[in-house]
Amino acid sequence: xxxVTQSPEALRLQExxxxxxxxxxxxxxxxxxxxxxxxxGKGPEFLFTLYSAGEEKEKERLKATLTKKESFLHITAPxxxxxxxxxxxxxxxxxxxxxGRLYFGRGTQLTVWP
Amino acid sequence: NAGVTQTPKFRILKIGQSMTLQCTQDMxxxxxxxxxxxxGMGLKLIxxxxxAGITDKxxxxxxxNVSRSTTEDFPLRLELAAPSQxxxxxxxxxxxxxxxxxxxxxxLSVL
Numbered sequence: 001x002x003x004v005t006q007s008p009e010a011l012r013l014q015e016x017x018x019x020x021x022x023x024x025x026x027x028x029x030x031x032x033x034x035x036x037x038x039x040x041g042k043g044p045e046f047l048f049t050l051y052s053a054g055e056e057k058e059k060e061r062l063k064a065t066l067t068k069k070e071s072f073l074h075i076t077a078p079x080x081x082x083x084x085x086x087x088x089x090x091x092x093x094x095x096x097x098x099x100g101r102l103y104f105g106r107g108t109q110l111t112v113w114p
Numbered sequence: 115n116a117g118v119t120q121t122p123k124f125r126i127l128k129i130g131q132s133m134t135l136q137c138t139q140d141m142x143x144x145x146x147x148x149x150x151x152x153x154g155m156g157l158k159l160i161x162x163x164x165x166a167g168i169t170d171k172x173x174x175x176x177x178x179n180v181s182r183s184t185t186e187d188f189p190l191r192l193e194l195a196a197p198s199q200x201x202x203x204x205x206x207x208x209x210x211x212x213x214x215x216x217x218x219x220x221x222l223s224v225l
Contacts, residue, residue, distance in 0.1 A: 044157075
């Protein structure tokens with residue numbers, strides 16, 4: 001069974017203190033890895049898609065990287081508005097990939113305080 | 115551009131009651147999905163659809179039903195509501211089965 005594990009479960013950072021969130025996965029074949037941001041009381045908001053090991057994507061203070069077994073979401077000089085839950089999800093190329101099914105981790109709750 | 119719209123936003127049901135959660139999208143996406151999110155847990159797929167008239171079960175389909183008569187709409191039906199169905203429900207859509215765009219969710223309590 002596909003497994004997506006995110007760590008840590010919760011992370012508190014002071015404004016400006018850079019850090020990384022981890023997403024490790026076990027799939028038969030990775031079709032894609034997705035990062036979402038979720039604010040309290042709202043639906044997940046798409047951030048990045050990564051398809052192959054070595055790929056990197058950036059958006060403002062966020063940078064996502066991918067290896068064969070895990071992905072990192074690096075947050076550089078975070079601000080309080082970066083506080084949210086960050087979700088990682090994978091698509092397995094060997095199990096109904098054309099159906100677009102995503103398998104989600106439990107998320108990392110990030111709090112950035114001034 | 116509204117994207118994915120879910121109604122209602124909140125609902126309280128009594129055990130045994132039935133209801134339909136509505137989901138509509140205006141992006142002409144073929145793929146649509148229903149998830150539930152419980153505290154501290156990842157999103158779990160309930161049902162999905164790859165086009166009008168085509169639906170299939172996800173990981174946790176028991177107690178739910180869906181239909182897809184149009185490209186835009188993908189309602190989720192709860193029959194005989196149980197406390198275990200207390201959750202937040204999210205609808206999502208995708209054009210090519212990759213990036214999914216989510217609605218704001220329906221928060222359901224079954225008492």
